[in-house]
Structures are given as structure tokens and as C-alpha cells.
Amino acid sequence: MRAGGILGILLVSATVGTIPVRANGDGGGGSMGNNEMPSMSTQRYDPAKEYQAGVTALQANDFKAADTDFDHVLSVAPRNENTLVLSGFAKAQLGNSKGARDAYKKALSVNDKNIMARRGYALALVSLGNKDDAAKELDTLKKRADACGDACADAAALKGAVTAVSDALNAPGKQSYLAPPTSLMGDARGGDLAYVQAVADINQHHYPAALKSLGAAEAIFGPHPDVLTYIGFTYRKMGQYDTAETYYRQALTIAPNHRGATDYYGDLKVERGARKGARQMLAKLDSLCKFGCVEAEDLRRWIALGHG
Numbered sequence: 001m002r003a004g005g006i007l008g009i010l011l012v013s014a015t016v017g018t019i020p021v022r023a024n025g026d027g028g029g030g031s032m033g034n035n036e037m038p039s040m041s042t043q044r045y046d047p048a049k050e051y052q053a054g055v056t057a058l059q060a061n062d063f064k065a066a067d068t069d070f071d072h073v074l075s076v077a078p079r080n081e082n083t084l085v086l087s088g089f090a091k092a093q094l095g096n097s098k099g100a101r102d103a104y105k106k107a108l109s110v111n112d113k114n115i116m117a118r119r120g121y122a123l124a125l126v127s128l129g130n131k132d133d134a135a136k137e138l139d140t141l142k143k144r145a146d147a148c149g150d151a152c153a154d155a156a157a158l159k160g161a162v163t164a165v166s167d168a169l170n171a172p173g174k175q176s177y178l179a180p181p182t183s184l185m186g187d188a189r190g191g192d193l194a195y196v197q198a199v200a201d202i203n204q205h206h207y208p209a210a211l212k213s214l215g216a217a218e219a220i221f222g223p224h225p226d227v228l229t230y231i232g233f234t235y236r237k238m239g240q241y242d243t244a245e246t247y248y249r250q251a252l253t254i255a256p257n258h259r260g261a262t263d264y265y266g267d268l269k270v271e272r273g274a275r276k277g278a279r280q281m282l283a284k285l286d287s288l289c290k291f292g293c294v295e296a297e298d299l300r301r302w303i304a305l306g307h308g
Contacts, residue, residue: 051222072088119161191220225251263295
């Protein structure tokens with residue numbers, strides 16, 4: 001993450017409320033050592049940095065570079081919804097209709113409510129000559145638009161999607177694949193502010209609002225482990241343990257030594273009665289924090305309370 005982004009704002013957000021902002025642990029990317037075997041030395045990418053590079057390339061209409069950057073992100077975080085949508089857009093602009101179709105379809109498997117993904121998927125189907133399946137996607141969009149009406153938050157996006165797919169079906173070959181997904185291309189300051197607002201909402205137990213702000217931050221920063229960790233934390237506070245675990249695991253896949261994610265994942269295991277798993281998380285933190293750290297002490301105290 002470039003200077004001035006989320007890693008810089010964490011020091012500011014730590015003063016916002018009572019929840020300690022400690023998500024920014026060791027990134028854990030590591031460097032290739034001399035003793036690594038060839039099978040272990042494949043290129044590892046920082047998905048947040050690659051995501052930002054891809055967004056910058058999109059803004060410059062450099063779709064080939066953007067496509068490469070998003071492929072790098074997906075090699076590390078293969079089910080990141082926003083990246084899949086942007087990847088689909090980049091591939092569509094390059095004329096890779098099959099690749100666009102597959103990216104959008106996978107985004108819909110992650111979240112079937114994603115309007116940009118369904119719009120792009122339908123347009124890719126039209127480009128591939130599959131008008132029947134595209135018409136089915138249009139019906140889905142129309143039903144959602146009718147249920148939404150004019151007042152809901154998604155009204156404009158749904159109407160735009162219906163119009164784009166309808167036009168494409170009536171005049172194949174002339175459609176615009178997808179309007180630039182500007183909602184996924186904000187600047188770092190906007191992402192920082194969304195993140196800080198999310199922390200404030202968490203401290204006030206306004207969890208749905210926190211998720212909305214975290215979603216806005218993720219749309220700008222991509223699969224950043226700090227953001228993923230707090231999404232997991234919020235779902236845990238809402239009692240949605242399976243979803244929380246999914247986000248903690250994503251964060252730790254990207255940054256294996258991330259102390260915040262390790263701590264909070266341990267907290268989740270305590271709440272679920274998984275004493276052995278919680279102690280494994282604590283042992284990991286003790287190995288990472290040779291001279292002690294707040295994450296290890298918090299988890300140790302949580303386990304000692306008898307919850308696990």
C-alpha cells in the first residue's frame with residue numbers, strides 16, 4: 001500500500017474508539033531464502049498493492065496491464081469479489097469475452113447480488129452469441145429492478161444494467177461491455193476515511209453500518225488483510241461465526257503472520273469452544289512476539305477467562 005493509504009491511517013484510527021486498531025500486523029509475505037526448493041519459490045504477490053496497480057492501470061485505459069495485475073491478485077485471493085469484477089471488465093475491454101464471462105460468473109458465485117457482475121456476465125454472454133442465457137440474466141435484473149423501485153440504493157445501478165443488457169440483445173456487437181466500475185476506483189483518502197468510520201461504528205456496536213464502510217474500504221484497497229480482519233471481526237460480533245472465519249482465513253492466507261487476524265481468529269475459536277485451536281493461535285502469537293505484544297496478551301487473557 002502506498003504511503004498515505006490505510007497503513008498510515010491506522011495510527012490515526014487507533015484514537016477513534018475503544019476497540020484497539022491492531023489489524024496491521026506483520027504482512028508475512030517473506031522473502032525467498034537460499035534454501036528454498038524451486039517448487040517453493042514461485043512468485044508471491046501483495047494483493048493490495050497489485051489491486052491498486054490494476055486500478056491505476058484501468059484509470060489510464062491500460063487494460064493489458066490491469067488484466068495482468070488483477071490476475072496476480074486472484075492468484076493469491078481467488079475469490080475476491082471486487083477483483084473478479086474488475087478483472088472481468090479488463091478482459092472484456094481486451095476482447096477476451098470468455099475470460100470476462102468466467103470472471104463475472106465467479107464473482108456471482110461469491111455474491112449473486114453483485115449488479116456489476118451480473119451486468120457484465122450478461123454482456124459477455126451476448127458477445128459470445130449466447131443470447132438465451134443473456135436473456136435469463138436480463139430477467140433476473142428486471143425482477144430485482146422492479147422489486148427495488150425508484151427509492152432503493154441500487155435503483156440507478158439496476159436500471160443501468162437493464163438498459164445495457166437490453167440494448168446489447170437488440171443490437172449485438174454495438175454494446176459497451178460495461179461502464180467503468182467507478183465505485184471500485186476511489187482514492188486512498190476515501191478508503192482511509194471509510195476504514196476510520198468503520199472502526200467508529202464497531203466501537204458503537206453499529207455493525208451493519210461498519211460492514212458498509214468496510215465494504216467501501218475494500219472496494220478501494222482490494223483484499224487488504226487489515227480490512228479483511230475487521231470484516232471478520234464485525235461478522236463475529238454479529239454472531240455469524242462461519243462468515244467471520246472465512247474472512248480471518250482470507251487475511252491469514254494473504255498475510256500468514258498477521259497478528260491482528262491471528263488474535264481475532266483465536267478469539268473466535270474461544271467463543272466456539274475450540275480450546276485447542278485457540279491455544280494454537282496463542283502459540284503462534286508467542287512465536288511472532290518474542291518480547292511480547294498486545295495481541296498475545298489479549299488472547300491469553302481471553303482464554304484465561306474460561307471462555308474456551
